[in-house]
Structure formats: structure tokens, C-alpha cells
Amino acid sequence: MSGFTPFAAAAGGVLIGLAAALLWLGIGRIAGISGILGGLATAGRGDRAWRTAFLIGLMAAPVLYALTMGVPARSGLTPSPWRLILGGLLVGVGTRLGGGCTSGHGVCGLARFSRRSLAATLTFMVTAMATVFLLRHALGG
């Protein structure tokens, strides 16, 4: 196995789970990023406040981390504009059509034993793995 970071992954996962638990227990909302972001435009005023607060926290945390612990290492972002734009469009449309993403279905939904979230998670895992396989191994790109 290369690049496996078990401690960081396990600890980060606990924090993500805590976030989901806190949002559900505190205000009865699902911590699904695509739903929180996508619902922002159509939400009423009270609804918009908590969505904005969550997104501020989500975006402030990595910046605070970078300022105190150093900029976190990132790599592997494709420089190809067509892949970035096509990928973004598909993620935007797909998460709204399917009612969730890795957080809403993959973490919160599975924690709630939702059949829909299990079906969605298996589906997006399979199509994502197939896409990476095609790009990296079948098409050689």
C-alpha cells in the first residue's frame, strides 16, 4: 500500500462524524455539503442562516489550519480545463439529481441506515472507480 495514512484518516473521519452528529442533534439537519450548498439559493431566510454558517465553518477550518499548522499538502489536481469543467458540471448536476454526495449519502445516510443512501453510495463509488480506471489504465491518460 502506498500513501496509506491510517492515523490521519481515522482521526479526520471521527471529526467529520462529529460534525454530522452535532448538526443532526443540534438543529436536525443532514451534514450533506451538496444539499447545504445547493439549497442555499432557494432557502428561506432562517434556513439560509444556518447553511451559510456551516459553509463559513467548512471553509474557515482549512484556512485556520494552514495559518497555524502550515499549508496542508495537496496534489494530483488535473490541470486540464475540460476535465475540471466537465467534472464540476457532473458533480453539480449529479449531486442535486441524486440528492446527495459523499457526505450526505456516504456518511450521514449510511449512519441513518438509509437504503437510498446505500444505493447511491455504491453507485457513485462504482462509477468513480470505473472513470479512474478508464482514464488511467484503459485510455492511458
Place this chain on the structure above:
Amino acid sequence: MKRFVFALGAGLLFGLGLTMSAMISPAKVLGFLDVAKIRAGTWDPSLALVMATAIPTAWLGVALAGRRARPLADDAFHGPTARRVDRRLLAGAALFGIGWGLVGYCPGPALAVLALGLVDPDGRVETWMFVAAMAAGMAGFSLWNRLPTRPRN
């Protein structure tokens, strides 16, 4: 005000979890999605471990909430009401997976790295392109979804 604090706290924890676990790095995510690496012995199962600790932790919150009539700072639980596995769900998840595999960003990490652009230029332009396309996709879907003649399955 209490709702705002809960949401802000949850967002901070979520963003910190994504950052700590390195799920904001497309290489890390794609290293998990590249299952051909399993046979080569170079597969990175980190993402699976993130989910394996996140899900039971989130479940604790669900279990604690199950004993309550309402959340600590709201009138009711606002969970999803749909129960059926339908074509919309599967088609949406399939499209999302393709986009995720093309770039290695899902919505949370993309927003986190967008914010990191304030302090670090690495991948700033690329992340802006992805997030702009993602927002356009979400907005486009909302418009389409409100068309009166939308066929239901």
C-alpha cells in the same frame, strides 16, 4: 443564534476533518478510487478508513437524537422523506461518481480548497474552474427541476 453556533461548529469540525484526513488532496482520493492498484499492492485505502470512523461517529449522534422529540436548538428533525430507490437517485449518483473520478473533488473538498486559495496559490485557478462549473450545474439543475413539464419517474 444557537442554530447558527451549532451550524458553524459543525462546519468547522467538518472542514478540519477533511483537512486532517487529506481528503482535500485529489491525489489521495484518486489513489483510493484507482482499484487497479489493489493488485499492484500500491492501493491507498485511506478514504475507506475515513468513512469507517466517520459513519459510526455520526451514528452516535443519530442514536442520541432518536431518544429526543426534537433537536437541541430546533423545532423538528429535518431528515429526508424519500424512501424509494428510484431512477433519479441512481442516475444522479452515477453522474456524480463520473465527475468525482474525473477530478478527485467532491463538493466539500472543492469548497475547502477554494478557501485555501486565500493563503496558498497552489491549484487556485483549477479549483475556481471546478467550483464555478459545479455551482452552474447545481443552478442549472434547480432551473430544470422547476420546469412544469418535468417528467416524473
